[in-house]
Every structure is written in C-alpha cells, then in structure tokens.
Amino acid sequence: MSHINVKVAAIEQVTDLIKHFTFVREDGQPFPVFSGGSHVVVSMNINGRIQRNAYSLMGNPEETEAYHISVRRQEKSRGGSVHMHDALKVGDSLQITFPVNLFALEKRARKHLLIAGGIGITPFMSQIADLERNKANYELHYAYRAPEHGAFSKEIKANIGNKLITYVESEGGVLNLRNLLSKQPLGTHVYVCGPGPMVVAMIETARTLGWPENHIHSEQFTAPPSGESFKIKLTKSALEIVVPPEMSMLEAMEAAGVDAPYLCRGGACGRCELEVVCTDGNLLHHDHYLSEAEKAAGKKIMPCVSRAKCDLLEVVL
Amino acid sequence: MSLAFKKETFRDDYTYKNSVEAIKRFPFPFPEDTYMYSVNMEPHTKGPKGAVTEHTFDIDEHYVSECLDKAKTLELDPGRYAVLPHMMDAQWDFLELTMESLSTDYPHLFTLKKDGKNWTWENKPLSIKKSFVFGDVSTLDMDPFEYMSRQVQGDFVLLDQRNDTLYADAGFITSQADWSLNFDVGMAWHEWHGPVPQVTKLGVMDRALKYLMSMQLGAPVRRLNWTMTINPRLDTSPENYPLWGGDRNTVTPENVGKKVHLRVELQTLFRLPRSNGLLFSIRCYLINMEELSTFPRWAKRFHRVFRDLHSDLAEYKGLVKFREMTVQWLSKFDDGADIGVGTHPE
CATH class of the missing domain: 2.40.30.10 (Translation factors)
Known part of the structure; x- marks a missing residue:
C-alpha cells in the first residue's frame, strides 16, 4: 500500500x-x-x-x-x-x-438524500462540498442525541443553510425514516452513515418501500472484535501464526511480517478476502461484505474483522 | 532529452517509420515462447531510463504526427469522442493528471503555471498556449477531456465506478484496434469484454474487475496487450473497416517485412482523485517485421509465439489471413536455440 x-x-x-x-x-x-x-x-x-x-x-x-x-x-x-x-x-x-472511497456519490442521481447519525456525519462533510460544487440537488438529515453531541451542525448550517435538517433526540426530535423515504422523487439515491441499528433500519425501510438496491448506499466500519486465541496456517508460505485475543487475523499476520492485502480494515471493501482451506472449528464472520450464503458456505473470510473459534484455520496466502 | 519530431503519416502513403532508438525501446510483449491471455498487471512505476515507461505518459518521436492523425480521424468522424454528462469531474481529473505529468516529465516541451484556479498551459511541440480557469469549462475551447486527449498520444477512456462495476462513460478513441466507442460508451465491464475468447471460462474478467475496483490513488498499474496491423495504421476502427480490412489481402511473401506490423498497446490505469473514476489509457506502438528482426532475439521469439498461437485468439485478433506467410518469413531468423525468459532485445 x-x-x-x-x-x-x-x-x-x-x-x-x-x-x-x-x-x-x-x-x-x-x-x-x-x-x-x-x-x-x-x-x-x-x-x-x-x-x-x-x-x-x-x-x-x-x-x-x-x-x-x-x-x-x-x-x-x-x-x-x-x-x-x-x-x-x-x-x-x-x-x-492515500484516500479510498467506498462511499461514493452516485453522480447520475436526480437527488441525494444524506442521512447521518452522530459521528457518522464526517463522510457527508466532504460530500456536501462536492454536491455544492456540482450544484446537485440534495438534503442532509442529521440526527444526534443532545445539542452538545451535534458536533458540526453550526458549521454545516452556515455552509448549506436549510438543506440541513437536524433531529436532536434530547429535544424530542425524531427522524422518521419511513416518512422521509416515502416522499422522495424517483431517481433519488439515499446514503446513510451512523450507528449500526440506524444503518440497518434505513436499509430495511428503503427495501420495504421498494427502493432499488443500487439506490441505497451505506458506510459502516466495524472495529475488529476481540475473541479467543486461535492459530492460522498460510498455505503458500507454510507459516503458522497465533492470533491473540485482542488482535485481528490481519493484524496478527502483519505483526508476523506477512504483506497481506487490505483497504478499509472495517469489513466493508472485500480487498482482504482470503480463501479458507479448512478449519477444525467455526468461522465467526463480522464483515458487511460477504453475503449470508457466502458466510454460511465457509469458503471465504475477511481477516480484518472476522475470526474463528477453533484450534487451527488454514487459509490461502 | 531533446526530441526531434518526425513528419510522417499513418494513412494513405504510410510514411511512418521507427528510428533505431525507437526500435530499441519498443515495448516487446513476449517474455516466453508461448502466449495466453492473462491479467498481467504490474505497478506503473517510472523507469528505467529510455524505456516507454520512463515517464507517466510516453512522448516519443511520433508525437506531433500522431496528434495530427488523431485530429484528422476525429474530424472525419466526430463520434470518436463521446462523454456522458455526469463525467465532468473525471474530465478535469484527466486534464490535471496529463498537464501535471507532462510538465513535470518533459519541462522543455510542456509548461504549466498555476495561480490558484488560473492556469496557463504551454505545449511547445504543438504551438499551443492557453490560459483558463480550472473547473470552468467556458474558459477552454472545448471539453477538458477532449482538449488534453488531443495533446497526448494514445486513446483514453474514463470509467465511472458504481453498482459494483465499471462503466465506460467517456472516451476519445482514434487508434483503436478494431473496437468501437459508439458501441461501448455507457457499457458495463462484463458487456464490454463479452467478446474476448478463452476468457470467461478462465474467470479472468471477474478477477480483473475486482482488482480494478480496489485500485488506489497514487498507485497506477499497467499491462501490455498486442495484436497485428497491416500497414502502420492507427485508426483500425470497425466503422472504417472498408478502408483497412482489405489490406489483409495485400500481404505477399515479398512485402511481409514492410507491411505486417506488431501492434503493442501499453495500457495504463489510474484512479482519479475528485471523481473516484478510473482512467484507462491505451497507447499504441507499431513496428514492422523488418524493424523487429533487426534484433534476431525478438524475431525468434515472435516466430514461436505466432506459430503456436491458439487458433481462437488468432481468429479474434484477425490474424488468420496473413499468419502463415508471416510465420514463414520469420522462420529464417529462428535456429531453434533456447533464448531464455525475458523481453529484452539482445
């Protein structure tokens, strides 16, 4: 890299x-x-x-x-x-x-509906600069817990005026996703970044309302969860590496000097995907990249966030 | 480096020729005696000195004549330039990348002066000097993509990344090896590559797509592709097939050495910064069999590759009509000796 x-x-x-x-x-x-x-x-x-x-x-x-x-x-x-x-x-x-974009604006959209929760506002702050420059049609809906958590709302308000709509939970503000999504013109793309439950709720609501899948965009980085220690074996180099409880597989490989591919390190992009040869236990998938069917098949794993509950996991690298 | 730009033609009387230096730096694509399609990508790092990869974009002795030929092809068929409206950010990305690269790599030929958004570009070989406002199309004579595509050798495609694939949403295509922009603009990756034989079953295109979609800013890649062309013609487009298709029937054992050209494409790919698109650049190098065989190692290698090429690939690349004659012509250089691995000329 x-x-x-x-x-x-x-x-x-x-x-x-x-x-x-x-x-x-x-x-x-x-x-x-x-x-x-x-x-x-x-x-x-x-x-x-x-x-x-x-x-x-x-x-x-x-x-x-x-x-x-x-x-x-x-x-x-x-x-x-x-x-x-x-x-x-x-x-x-x-x-x-170098910058990597896994949450890009769809440039052909008739309208962009941006939905932020808490610290999930950050990617939208660079996006609104692009949207303003290209004179695009958009709205930014920003929900946060209390006035002191609305980190950047003043700054954004000063830049984009009434294209910013805020929802402050402590003041009774409620972002009703169903209402919001059901009144959008055809050709709208929706983007969400925020806490996990908010992202899931937005995606589910959009699907229920019949939004096309490729008009729904989300970004969610997962921090690698800790877990039990296990050992991995890399087939090509024949290296055996112990993954300690507080490290991800990817981090353990890097610490052992292995040059493993990665981009987002949050289970979103798929770049670090490894092929599983075999394991004597179970894979614990934590990524947002593999489909449910792929996770169940157990042939692939994303070492940036996923682990295994096993003694030995053999992967192709 | 000071370059003398040659006056030559890529059509009609075909006066195109390679100097001794140009032959020596030709990007010969065959490291082994057999060839099969593969995703032979490598980082597009600069160097070594004198090679076609010394700089980000290669400017060589054919530069001025090639730019004139591009302009001629576009004038005869304006459809060779096409761009969809959502690609404006990518157009400015392209202008910035080409102007910055050329002015850094060839400061005696090209200069770029910036005062905030007010830029002045000077292209000495083509006698162009232009001040404009970066980001404001009304201050250029034409689209930024067309403007700089006319001033860099090669063809250019801008790809938009969406729906988990890549779309060819803009192109400036005047030296294509038998593929058509009108047909391809707006098409997705798998549609675009549908006709390549022996490829679907190898899963090559799926792997290549995944690789390209995760390409990073600051880490361009390249590969070589090849075909063959009769006469040194850049514009072998399907639209103009009547103008060049028949040339395949004019090859005789006497003129093989002069008429039959190996056509090598240096393909480079760049992640573009503000659009998050990709630039696909296809730079064409032509060398005839006589020029190639001034290095017997290359003649031996190409003799073996062409003789043993899979018939599907020979068919797809349109080489069948003159294959036997060319292999026969090359055979006189091939003593069967083991020449080892590598693309070097000697």
Whole structure:
C-alpha cells in the first residue's frame, strides 16, 4: 500500500467525546484532491503494537494543504480512539494511506438524500462540498442525541443553510425514516452513515418501500472484535501464526511480517478476502461484505474483522 | 532529452517509420515462447531510463504526427469522442493528471503555471498556449477531456465506478484496434469484454474487475496487450473497416517485412482523485517485421509465439489471413536455440 507521512498540525476538542485532527504532509507537498466520502487508514503505534483505523476525510476535497478527520472516543474499543485522544499531540508524526472511497456519490442521481447519525456525519462533510460544487440537488438529515453531541451542525448550517435538517433526540426530535423515504422523487439515491441499528433500519425501510438496491448506499466500519486465541496456517508460505485475543487475523499476520492485502480494515471493501482451506472449528464472520450464503458456505473470510473459534484455520496466502 | 519530431503519416502513403532508438525501446510483449491471455498487471512505476515507461505518459518521436492523425480521424468522424454528462469531474481529473505529468516529465516541451484556479498551459511541440480557469469549462475551447486527449498520444477512456462495476462513460478513441466507442460508451465491464475468447471460462474478467475496483490513488498499474496491423495504421476502427480490412489481402511473401506490423498497446490505469473514476489509457506502438528482426532475439521469439498461437485468439485478433506467410518469413531468423525468459532485445 502507498502511504503518506503526515504531521499533526492541530487538534480541536469539538465536543466532550470528539476531537478534530488536522494533518499536513511531512514533505510539505499538497495532498491529493479526493472525492467526497473517502476515508484514510491511520497507522498508530500503541506501545509497540501497530493498529490501523479507518477515518472519513471531512474537509473540502479541493483544499489540499491539509486533511481533516474527527475521532469519537470509544471507551470499549481496542484502544485506537483512546490513543488518538490521549496520546497524540500537535507535531507528532503518523502514516496514513492515500484516500479510498467506498462511499461514493452516485453522480447520475436526480437527488441525494444524506442521512447521518452522530459521528457518522464526517463522510457527508466532504460530500456536501462536492454536491455544492456540482450544484446537485440534495438534503442532509442529521440526527444526534443532545445539542452538545451535534458536533458540526453550526458549521454545516452556515455552509448549506436549510438543506440541513437536524433531529436532536434530547429535544424530542425524531427522524422518521419511513416518512422521509416515502416522499422522495424517483431517481433519488439515499446514503446513510451512523450507528449500526440506524444503518440497518434505513436499509430495511428503503427495501420495504421498494427502493432499488443500487439506490441505497451505506458506510459502516466495524472495529475488529476481540475473541479467543486461535492459530492460522498460510498455505503458500507454510507459516503458522497465533492470533491473540485482542488482535485481528490481519493484524496478527502483519505483526508476523506477512504483506497481506487490505483497504478499509472495517469489513466493508472485500480487498482482504482470503480463501479458507479448512478449519477444525467455526468461522465467526463480522464483515458487511460477504453475503449470508457466502458466510454460511465457509469458503471465504475477511481477516480484518472476522475470526474463528477453533484450534487451527488454514487459509490461502 | 531533446526530441526531434518526425513528419510522417499513418494513412494513405504510410510514411511512418521507427528510428533505431525507437526500435530499441519498443515495448516487446513476449517474455516466453508461448502466449495466453492473462491479467498481467504490474505497478506503473517510472523507469528505467529510455524505456516507454520512463515517464507517466510516453512522448516519443511520433508525437506531433500522431496528434495530427488523431485530429484528422476525429474530424472525419466526430463520434470518436463521446462523454456522458455526469463525467465532468473525471474530465478535469484527466486534464490535471496529463498537464501535471507532462510538465513535470518533459519541462522543455510542456509548461504549466498555476495561480490558484488560473492556469496557463504551454505545449511547445504543438504551438499551443492557453490560459483558463480550472473547473470552468467556458474558459477552454472545448471539453477538458477532449482538449488534453488531443495533446497526448494514445486513446483514453474514463470509467465511472458504481453498482459494483465499471462503466465506460467517456472516451476519445482514434487508434483503436478494431473496437468501437459508439458501441461501448455507457457499457458495463462484463458487456464490454463479452467478446474476448478463452476468457470467461478462465474467470479472468471477474478477477480483473475486482482488482480494478480496489485500485488506489497514487498507485497506477499497467499491462501490455498486442495484436497485428497491416500497414502502420492507427485508426483500425470497425466503422472504417472498408478502408483497412482489405489490406489483409495485400500481404505477399515479398512485402511481409514492410507491411505486417506488431501492434503493442501499453495500457495504463489510474484512479482519479475528485471523481473516484478510473482512467484507462491505451497507447499504441507499431513496428514492422523488418524493424523487429533487426534484433534476431525478438524475431525468434515472435516466430514461436505466432506459430503456436491458439487458433481462437488468432481468429479474434484477425490474424488468420496473413499468419502463415508471416510465420514463414520469420522462420529464417529462428535456429531453434533456447533464448531464455525475458523481453529484452539482445
């Protein structure tokens, strides 16, 4: 994977739980322009262990002096967001990947309906810059728990005015997906990013209302869940690697020096897919990429988020 | 590098020729004695010096004449340029990529000055100087994609990524090896590649699609493809088949060396930044059998490849009519010696 070496240029505490990081390139060059909805994978060194997390780029894609991400502190996670919040200081060096877009706008849409929950607002912040530039027809519906959680609503309101509609739960605001989706003109595409239950509810509602599958877009990155330790065997290199409870298969392979493919590291893109040869236990699929039938067949696994409950899992790599 | 641009033609009197240096840097595509279709992708990294891959886009001694030939083909058939309306971001991506690459790689030939969105482009070989506002089509004489496609050798297709596949939604195609843009614009990956034989059963196209869809910014890739053309003709389009199809019947044992050309395409693919589309660039290199055989190693290799080529592929590439004569002509260079693996000329 190609990387860009960056420095932390600024850190802003946006809400109690959210920090906004500004990165500039170490070589002083401009960043590449990117497309709205793109993310980068940030590599961090947590006490000698390399962890890589994907974060949406939320700046204007045309502004190339800096990249911006926002990180919500997740106490229950494996330490990536806590590391970003507590350890990272202005001036620190990091490595990020080039931007990747798994949540692209469908440019032929007659209308774009953007639905954000909480920190799920970030990919839409770069998308609205693209939509404004192309004078597209769109609305942004942004739901959050309480005024202090609506991280960027003021800034967005100032940019796009009444194309932003907010729903503040503590003030009784309710985003009624069924009402919203049922009154959209033909040719509308809907995009959702937010907590898992919200994403599932939106997709199910759209399907129930008969929306074509390719008009429904979602982005959901799963953090790799921990689990029991197990051993993997790589057929081509004949390497045997132990996956410890707090590491993903992908991370364990990387720690063993294996150059395994990946893009999103959140079970969304399919790039890291491995073919399963055999196992003496069960696969525990956590990705959003394989179909239910593929998961049941047990021939493929996404090592970025999925694990196995077994002694030995043999995969082709 | 200072380049002398040759005055030559790719039609009518066909004065196209390769210099000794051009022959030596020809992208010969056969590392082994047998050939079968494969997804032979590799990173499009720059180098080595002098090779056609030294720079992001190769500008060679044929540059000026080839650009004139493109303009001529487009003038005769404006349908060779087509773009769907949702591709405007990708058009500007293309203009930016080509202008930045050419001005960085060939600063004595091309310059690009930027003052915010106000850009000035100078192309010395074609005597073009133009100031315009990046992102504002009304300040260019034409679409940004057409503007720069006319100034870079090769054909260009802009692909849009949606519905888990790739759509060819824009193209500037004036040197295609028997495929048609009118037929292909707006088509999805599998429709586009439907006719290639021996490929569906290999699952090659599914794997290639998955690979391309996960292509990353800053990591372009390339591959070589090949066919053969009678006379050094760039425009071998299906629309103009009557103009060139009959040339296959004009090959004789006496003129094989001059008329029969190996046609190699350097295909490169780039992820485009603001559109998230892909650029597919197809750059054509032509070399006749006489030029090729100035390096006996290449003549031996090509003799074996062409002689043993699968008949489906020979049929698909349209090589059947002149295959026997060409193999016969090449056989005089082939002593059967083992020449090892690799595409090097000597």
